[in-house]
Amino acid sequence: MSRYLRFLVPLAIFAVIAAFLFKGLDMNPREIPSPLIGKQVPEFSLPLLEQPGTLITNKDLLGKVYLLNVWATWCVSCRAEHETLVQLGRMNKVDIYGLNWKDERVAAQAWLKQLGNPYAANIFDKKGRTAIDLGVYGAPETFLVDAKGIIHYKHAGPVNPDLIRDKILPMVAELRKKG
Amino acid sequence: MIPEIGHYALILALSLAIIQAVIPLAGTYTNTHSWMALSRPLVWGHLLFLTISTVVLANAFLANDFSVIYVAQHGNTKLPDLYKVSAVWGAHEGSLLLWAFLLAAWSAAIALFSRNLPLPVVARVLSVMGMISIGFLLFLLMTSNPFDRTFPVPFEGRELNPMLQDPGLAIHPPLLYMGYVGFSVAFAFSIAALLGGKLDASWARWSRPWTTVAWVFLTVGIALGSWWAYYELGWGGWWFWDPVENASLMPWLVGTALMHSLAVTEKRGAFKSWTVLLALFAFSLSLLGTFLVRSGVLTSVHSFASDPERGVFILIFLLVAIGGSLMLYAWRAPYISGGGRFDLISRETFLLGNNLLLSVLAGLILLGTLAPLIYDAMEWGKISVGFPWFNKMFVLLTPFLALLMGVGSISRWKHTDAAFLVKQLKVAFIISMVFGLLTLLPMFSGGNLMVGLGMGLAMWVVTSHLVNVKERLKHKAGFNGFLRDLSGGGRSYYGMILAHMGVAMFIVGVTMVSNYGIEQDIRMSPGDTADIAGYEFKFEGVSEFPGPNYNAHRGRFLISKDGEQIAILQPEKRTYFVQTRPMTEAGIDWGLTRDLYVSLGESLGGGDWSMRLYYKPYIRWIWIASIFMGLGGLLAISDRRYRTARKRSRSTSTLTAGSSTTAATESHS
Numbered sequence: 001m002s003r004y005l006r007f008l009v010p011l012a013i014f015a016v017i018a019a020f021l022f023k024g025l026d027m028n029p030r031e032i033p034s035p036l037i038g039k040q041v042p043e044f045s046l047p048l049l050e051q052p053g054t055l056i057t058n059k060d061l062l063g064k065v066y067l068l069n070v071w072a073t074w075c076v077s078c079r080a081e082h083e084t085l086v087q088l089g090r091m092n093k094v095d096i097y098g099l100n101w102k103d104e105r106v107a108a109q110a111w112l113k114q115l116g117n118p119y120a121a122n123i124f125d126k127k128g129r130t131a132i133d134l135g136v137y138g139a140p141e142t143f144l145v146d147a148k149g150i151i152h153y154k155h156a157g158p159v160n161p162d163l164i165r166d167k168i169l170p171m172v173a174e175l176r177k178k179g
Numbered sequence: 180m181i182p183e184i185g186h187y188a189l190i191l192a193l194s195l196a197i198i199q200a201v202i203p204l205a206g207t208y209t210n211t212h213s214w215m216a217l218s219r220p221l222v223w224g225h226l227l228f229l230t231i232s233t234v235v236l237a238n239a240f241l242a243n244d245f246s247v248i249y250v251a252q253h254g255n256t257k258l259p260d261l262y263k264v265s266a267v268w269g270a271h272e273g274s275l276l277l278w279a280f281l282l283a284a285w286s287a288a289i290a291l292f293s294r295n296l297p298l299p300v301v302a303r304v305l306s307v308m309g310m311i312s313i314g315f316l317l318f319l320l321m322t323s324n325p326f327d328r329t330f331p332v333p334f335e336g337r338e339l340n341p342m343l344q345d346p347g348l349a350i351h352p353p354l355l356y357m358g359y360v361g362f363s364v365a366f367a368f369s370i371a372a373l374l375g376g377k378l379d380a381s382w383a384r385w386s387r388p389w390t391t392v393a394w395v396f397l398t399v400g401i402a403l404g405s406w407w408a409y410y411e412l413g414w415g416g417w418w419f420w421d422p423v424e425n426a427s428l429m430p431w432l433v434g435t436a437l438m439h440s441l442a443v444t445e446k447r448g449a450f451k452s453w454t455v456l457l458a459l460f461a462f463s464l465s466l467l468g469t470f471l472v473r474s475g476v477l478t479s480v481h482s483f484a485s486d487p488e489r490g491v492f493i494l495i496f497l498l499v500a501i502g503g504s505l506m507l508y509a510w511r512a513p514y515i516s517g518g519g520r521f522d523l524i525s526r527e528t529f530l531l532g533n534n535l536l537l538s539v540l541a542g543l544i545l546l547g548t549l550a551p552l553i554y555d556a557m558e559w560g561k562i563s564v565g566f567p568w569f570n571k572m573f574v575l576l577t578p579f580l581a582l583l584m585g586v587g588s589i590s591r592w593k594h595t596d597a598a599f600l601v602k603q604l605k606v607a608f609i610i611s612m613v614f615g616l617l618t619l620l621p622m623f624s625g626g627n628l629m630v631g632l633g634m635g636l637a638m639w640v641v642t643s644h645l646v647n648v649k650e651r652l653k654h655k656a657g658f659n660g661f662l663r664d665l666s667g668g669g670r671s672y673y674g675m676i677l678a679h680m681g682v683a684m685f686i687v688g689v690t691m692v693s694n695y696g697i698e699q700d701i702r703m704s705p706g707d708t709a710d711i712a713g714y715e716f717k718f719e720g721v722s723e724f725p726g727p728n729y730n731a732h733r734g735r736f737l738i739s740k741d742g743e744q745i746a747i748l749q750p751e752k753r754t755y756f757v758q759t760r761p762m763t764e765a766g767i768d769w770g771l772t773r774d775l776y777v778s779l780g781e782s783l784g785g786g787d788w789s790m791r792l793y794y795k796p797y798i799r800w801i802w803i804a805s806i807f808m809g810l811g812g813l814l815a816i817s818d819r820r821y822r823t824a825r826k827r828s829r830s831t832s833t834l835t836a837g838s839s840t841t842a843a844t845e846s847h848s
Binding site for chain 2: 003004006007008010011014015017018020022023025
């Protein structure tokens with residue numbers, strides 16, 4: 001019997017390699033996982049973009065699943081992803097909060113008026129302190145946060161409809177189910 | 180309109196490949212002579228259409244037809260004609276077309292040089308080649324069509340990656356692919372033999388020259404790539420353990436093992452199932468290399484456009500090709516009869532050792548290359564396996580290869596007296612030990628063990644083979660005897676010697692350059708001098724000048740030794756018009772015992788530049804070694820044995836054809 005099994009060894013080795021290769025197709029080798037995944041959204045207390053007099057803090061966002069999108073008017077890729085965000089906003093499936101990063105208030109408000117505003121509210125991070133706490137190294141970046149304020153997913157670079165459909169919305173549904 | 184002809188020819192080639200894969204093979208089961216005989220004309224038609232496709236694509240580049248997306252992405256009106264042609268295989272789609280074209284060319288070569296093979300064998304082999312071709316042509320047409328059009332037509336093309344605009348890299352991919360694809364022949368012969376149930380000495384004899392030719396191409400292709408990386412990347416390195424480089428080294432190592440294993444199978448009938456397995460693996464690793472490069476599963480500096488959708492296709496292709504052939508192996512190999520017996524001290528044993536070492540090396544590279552992927556998939560975190568690990572593994576195992584090489588090539592088949600080996604190799608061993616120890620002396624290396632080991636091993640390879648040649652010529656009269664031997668049946672023997680001398684040179688080159696290489700990163704102002712290894716580098720400044728499709732900063736260095744000027748080096752930093760990435764062109768003064776290498780870094784303002792200056796002793800030996808290996812391989816396949824074998828099998832061809840027909844009928848029933 002072992003005489004026959006012996007010749008199956010190469011096939012078995014190949015099967016293991018193929019399984020890893022198959023798994024590897026879904027992975028992005030350039031993706032660097034955010035150390036913040038599984039951690040709380042860092043504390044902040046910043047003015048709203050829309051109303052300079054009103055402050056918003058991380059505690060205000062507790063109690064619901066939401067997306068936190070880091071953007072700026074000087075960021076070309078943000079313009080590219082904006083249409084996708086507007087469409088996502090129209091779907092009413094998840095709240096999107098914006099973190100307007102190192103930007104000019106007037107320019108940012110004009111941008112939203114001109115291109116559409118998918119955001120429930122925008123946090124105005126003029127100095128970029130909160131962005132540093134979030135480990136942002138370039139706009140746009142998008143975080144998925146649960147009701148307890150814990151970050152579950154981070155996407156660096158512009159989001160696209162496929163990503164929203166295949167990854168973000170399923171994760172949102174799952175997080176809501178967990179409560 | 181013309182690109183559509185190319186596209187159409189591609190589809191016709193696919194249709195012919197399907198017929199080529201099915202009908203002749205069916206013919207071997209039904210014993211229909213005309214079906215089997217169809218394989219040759221089908222292969223020629225297949226090659227014709229792929230030639231048309233390739234020529235059409237080259238023509239689109241030469242004619243600046245930017246309505247073809249692929250041309251718009253990689254062509255440009257200002258691109259020199261040489262690079263317009265090499266742009267055909269400068270990116271994903273076209274390099275696949277080249278793969279398919281070369282596969283058809285190898286198939287045609289089989290059709291041409293197989294007049295003496297029994298028809299059922301030819302039919303099976305060409306069917307298998309057709310099956311591989313189907314995979315590649317489907318891949319081309321479904322995911323990577325180089326003839327896709329775009330509208331509106333761009334005004335100008337985005338040009339070939341400037342890194343690839345180099346004569347060395349223009350011919351590197353075709354050579355490498357000739358090697359990769361060439362292993363498909365040994366693969367096809369093995370599959371055919373497994374299907375036909377006849378694994379014998381003649382199968383090994385047919386496979387041998389094909390394997391050697393593929394190996395020669397791969398050797399030279401890899402060396403050319405290494406040489407290119409050395410002078411073009413500006414880091415002065417010759418091997419980076421990049422996943423793509425590893426992807427070419429794995430089939431090379433397994434191919435080397437296969438060549439040696441085939442020798443045992445042909446001469447002694449032993450190792451049959453092992454040889455088949457190596458043949459399957461050599462080509463499987465070539466395919467796997469393609470997958471790794473194209474799918475984006477691993478990161479690499481050779482980042483051709485990668486795409487997960489293509490990855491899925493190639494993975495399915497791998498599953499069918501490799502999985503299928505290994506299944507066939509698991510099914511048929513248990514019935515392969517064992518070969519002749521041999522003693523513990525015999526050439527068979529030493530070649531087995533060589534085979535195991537080479538396979539283990541290939542396995543380790545596979546492990547190191549896939550480790551980041553495995554870690555990621557198992558969620559153990561991200562790791563990268565760098566050159567220290569690979570280097571350690573190689574330094575650990577290759578000395579044993581070199582030792583075996585000396586002993587194995589002088590021992591006899593079946594049984595060798597230990598006393599005979601000791602008597603023959605005593606002197607060689609002492610000389611090598613003394614030479615190794617001498618190089619450890621303070622005036623040479625100051626006790627650097629790696630240098631002693633490397634030089635001792637190189638000397639061992641040389642001296643043990645000299646003894647070997649002396650022993651062979653003992654009964655042949657002097658130099659004339661040597662010449663007669665060379666024109667007679669000795670070519671494969673001298674080819675082996677030549678290739679093994681290449682290994683010795685390689686060891687010398689690697690040992691010297693890794694232990695005595697000097698590199699210096701410095702800031703230089705015009706007029707400054709730097710002193711490296713007794714050479715004075717005088718920097719005269721940087722000037723700008725225009726190239727055909729780039730602007731260049733060109734530095735000027737005067738190199739002198741002992742006050743005497745020996746060279747002027749002009750390293751360049753080029754900015755290409757279209758793809759504005761800066762490219763370095765190193766300035767190199769080459770020599771047999773050392774290279775002097777200057778590469779421009781960044782401009783630091785005020786005429787100052789950061790510079791990288793290198794002293795690279797014996798680095799040329801690494802590439803010259805590959806020429807020796809390649810020539811050795813060519814000499815070996817010109818051996819009279821293969822020609823007489825051909826004649827012999829012609830005289831008995833009716834008999835063999837008859838017997839294999841019986842075999843076919845048996846397996847049918």
